[in-house]
Structure formats: structure tokens, C-alpha cells
Amino acid sequence: MGEEIKHSVDTDDVTETLDKCVKYYTLEEITTHNTSKDTWLIIHDKVYDVASFLEEHPGGEEVLLEQAGADATESFEDVGHSIDAREILVQYYIGELSLADRGKNNSKVSSMLWSFIKHRKHPVLCTFETAFSWSTWLIPAIAALAVGLVYRYYMLEHKSS
Numbered sequence: 001m002g003e004e005i006k007h008s009v010d011t012d013d014v015t016e017t018l019d020k021c022v023k024y025y026t027l028e029e030i031t032t033h034n035t036s037k038d039t040w041l042i043i044h045d046k047v048y049d050v051a052s053f054l055e056e057h058p059g060g061e062e063v064l065l066e067q068a069g070a071d072a073t074e075s076f077e078d079v080g081h082s083i084d085a086r087e088i089l090v091q092y093y094i095g096e097l098s099l100a101d102r103g104k105n106n107s108k109v110s111s112m113l114w115s116f117i118k119h120r121k122h123p124v125l126c127t128f129e130t131a132f133s134w135s136t137w138l139i140p141a142i143a144a145l146a147v148g149l150v151y152r153y154y155m156l157e158h159k160s161s
């Protein structure tokens with residue numbers, strides 16, 4: 001017999017490949033890199049080692065040190081950094097904030113989502129699957145059932161009168 005053809009994406013394969021390319025850091029670990037010799041920042045869930053950039057920063061090293069080991073997204077965006085600044089950022093990229101630590105300070109909905117994700121082996125893939133697949137058929141199915149019942153009730157009423 002010929003080789004079996006795979007019709008669906010194997011989430012194990014995808015996750016394995018992603019994990020090989022990307023390094024994830026927990027908030028706990030990032031927090032320890034908070035000195036002028038060892039300075040990590042989180043900006044938009046990405047982790048940057050900016051120790052060698054401190055002296056070059058046009059906004060001064062103080063502002064970077066204030067955010068060392070923490071999430072600097074808000075202060076970075078508040079300044080309205082240019083595209084050039086965003087390009088510089090790329091050089092200092094070292095990895096991603098761990099999925100379990102994302103959205104911790106965000107709205108209720110996202111923290112709910114993230115606590116849900118945390119308990120899954122393949123976070124992103126599973127969440128999208130679970131969040132969207134059954135709600136896409138369950139809601140229309142309930143709506144169809146309701147319409148059916150109303151129609152039936154309406155027909156019975158008309159028959160008997």
C-alpha cells in the first residue's frame with residue numbers, strides 16, 4: 001500500500017518546530033535581568049537584551065534602567081518612538097515572553113483566556129481550535145432549533161384554529 005497522506009496539520013510537529021526556533025522566557029527569569037550590566041526589557045511580549053544599548057539610547061540610559069527586567073511596552077509606546085527606533089530594537093531581540101505570562105495585566109477576558117491556555121500543551125493552536133470551532137456551530141445550531149420550534153408552534157396554532 002502507498003504512504004498514508006496526512007490531511008491535517010500535526011500540532012505536535014508545529015509546536016516542536018516553533019519551540020526549536022523561538023526561546024521563551026518566563027517573567028520570573030526576565031525580572032532577574034534588572035541591572036545596568038544585565039538589562040532585559042519586554043516590549044510587546046518580546047524580550048530584548050539592551051545592556052549594550054544603554055549608552056547609545058537617545059533618551060538616556062536612566063529611562064531604560066527604570067524598566068529593566070520589566071514590561072516597557074507602555075513607556076516605549078508613550079514616547080512615540082520612530083520606525084528607526086523599532087528597527088534598532090530588532091538587534092537586541094533574544095526571545096519571547098512565555099505564553100503563560102502574557103496578558104497577566106490585561107483585561108479579564110484575556111487573563112481568562114490565558115489561564116485557559118496555560119493548561120494546554122499547544123497553547124495557541126488549541127485555543128483557536130477550541131474557542132472558535134464549537135462556537136461556530138453551536139450558536140447557529142441553537143438558533144436553528146429555536147426557529148424550528150417557533151415555526152412548529154405557529155403551524156400547530158394555525159391548524160387547530
Ligand code: HEM
Pocket residue numbers: 041048050053057058059060063064067072075076079080081082083084085086088089092
Ligand atoms: C530597546 C528599546 C528602545 C529603543 C531601541 C529606543 C530607541 C530610541 C531612539 C532611536 C530614539 C530617538 C527618537 C526616535 O527615533 O524615536 C529614542 C528616544 C527616546 N526614548 Fe527610546 N528606545 C527604547 C526604549 C525606550 C524606553 C523603554 C523608554 C522609556 C521611557 C524610552 C524613552 C525615550 C525617550 C524619552 C526618548 C526621547 C528623547 C528625546 O526626544 O530627546 N525609550 N529611543
